Amino acid sequence: MGWILPEGFSTFAGDIDFLYYVVLVVTGIAFVIVELGIVIFLFKYRHRPGQKAHYTHGNNTAEVIWTAIPAVTVVVLGLMSGGLWAEIKGHESAPAGSIPYAVDGRQFEWNVTYAGLDGQLGTGDDFVVRNQLHVPVNQPVVLQLSAEDVIHSFFVPAFRVKQDAVPGMTIPVWFEATQTGEYEIACAELCGLGHYRMRAMVTVHTAEDFQQWVADQSAD
């Protein structure tokens, strides 16, 4: 019941989900072996009159086997994961040409600074919109994430994006949306009484609509 992830709409969502399912299968197998084993032993070896327990202090071969198999398993999981982590979270890993944004969290809203028509942050045509992140589909974007007061966390479940926003730090967060539509942003770090309503929206436009939207905003 409910072990299937909701659909993901970013380029790396599929890779993350794949790792999740690998872990699900591996832990699922371990789960069945252990729980079934326990239940079988409870029945098979329950006390009956005249029954004696088998006197033994252990078995070194068994120890080696059930140490080695978990150890190899976790090493393999680690090797499978390190690359993807670096690809998503590495500070220089946003693809070249990613459209820049600044996202600033504060109690209890997200303020998004857009690069404007010139595509550069920190120039005169930048503009700020509250609680709305507009991006074009199939184009990488990189958000410079910060916070004004306490730690917040920028979470877009549909894109498998999550990054804590920390006062005094600017942290790059990149993603590439793969489908147009509207997706919710949630705060994922307790930040005060309004934490539960620190909600915002990502709107993923077609490339043309995005250009149009930026132009409209810039005209205001």
Next chain:
Amino acid sequence: MATSALPHADAHGHEHDLSFIRKYIFSTDHKIIGIQFLLLSLIGLFIGGLLAITLRWQLGFPGEAIPGGGILPETMAPGGILLPEFYNSLVTMHGTFMVFFAIMPLLVGVFGNYLIPLKIGAPDMAFPRLNMWSFWIALPATVLMISGFFMAGGHAAAGWTAYAPLSANPEWTGVSGGQKVWLLSIAILGMSSILGATNYITTVVNLRAPGMTWFRLPLSIWALFLTSILVLLAIPILSGAAIMLYFDQTIGTHFFDALDGGQPLLWQHLFWYFGHPEVYILILPAMGFVSDIISNNSRKPVFGYHSMIFAMLAIMGLGWIVWGHHMFQSGMNPALGTTFMVSTLLIAVPSAIKTFNWMGTMWRGNIRLNVPMLNAVAFVAMFVIGGLSGVFMAVTPVDIYIHDTYFIVAHIHYVLFGGSLFALFAAITFWYPKMFGRMMNSMIGKVHFWLTFLFYNLTFWPMHNLGIGGHMRRIYDPSEYEFLQPLQGMNTFITISAILLLTTQMLFALNFIMSWFNGEKASDNPWKDNGVEWTTPSPPPHGNFPTVPIVYRGPYEFSSPLVEEDFLPQTRKLEGDQEPGAAQNEGDR
């Protein structure tokens, strides 16, 4: 022999001269102190449970008045409907009470105190007066923590993890006195733990009876000993961090305040450097008790005794280098994400070893499914789920999605409730006869077990699925989000299960209280166990043993071919057993 130099050899003769106050209130007897911790911690457990039910009400029935909520003030719940700030406080205090005022004192304060001298054959702790201080510091710390609920602005509301800057400045939460009281109480309670750990370590090293070598110690004692080392090293870090945060709040320092050159992440590093060893403090003693109880009720030696010790040492060692896994998404250098992932994945291995050894102990046993055994086996079955869910979080890219969701909450509760608390139900039932001279009622115990097992799984299993759905933690009203609205039904289901779970605990409380007065009188060794504590009366007299016990073998010689009975106590001398040398209690031979 060291015994004649022990202070209680002299005090023993004066024991009946002590006033009621000196005997039962300000007592230096480890058994009385253990029972004092037991009563205090069970109250803490009850408070923690009440806090949980209250917050669950809001999640299950959002915006509805809680039954009985009329007694709550307007600042918390006007008309019985919880306010968001009160909800945040409930979440904070539930975690705080359960971790610091229930599970930790139950595992370490109660059983460390009660079992260590008895099971190693000592008359009391190395420092009985220091031991008394341990309790009498914990009690005011508890009262201080409770007082926070009555402060203007309410109790602490920044999570049991108290992340700065949220916790550092009243401006961000509206909470001032509550957070300060929280920090002071934690620092004071820390002193109690540190004193206790010092006592336990010294006692195990120095006061083992002749013949009780290191590798004849029961795993419960090994676990308590190793846990004490963790306590001694980890708690001071929490105390230091708490004092730094208190200074940020009161005297104008800016350790954690980015606006004036401080570092919010510093709090997290300090807290989790304590916090990760802390979670092993919260599980290792439980593992020890379960080893003793499963071996006893399988009538078989522990499978792989030395491997079990090795695994505990590995957990203890690795436990110091995994703390960053709580901080994967924190903004710390991503390269650290990779290193902490490796160490975190590795620490799964010793827990796996222990799980297989518990199964090996049951394999080809002669299993008695009494109340302690039911709870101890449940520990293994539930702890394994908690351990396996940890693998998802260890894989850092997956953690991006599940961090700070209910998947983590599920994990926490499978290891702490499914693990530690079931082990505590087992341990309390198992050692109750020694403590109180009476058996707990077995029928009530079995009904309590099965209902608890059922409602516990109905409460916490679905939290995995909430997390997979993206449900964040510490959220007062999930209906704000469209993607969470389909999960409301599951939240309501969990709340109802939780209410039934808490109600079921009344059975345990009733059994505990009634058995104290009316329980079947217990013999010295009702479970036919091998431990040294079962060679004394139930309950033992002050000073524990009329003469120093002599130990001839390890603690798990069940179904030994040497004797007809299916158990062979550590202190029973057989023909051919050598007397231990005078130096036996000074180290491993």
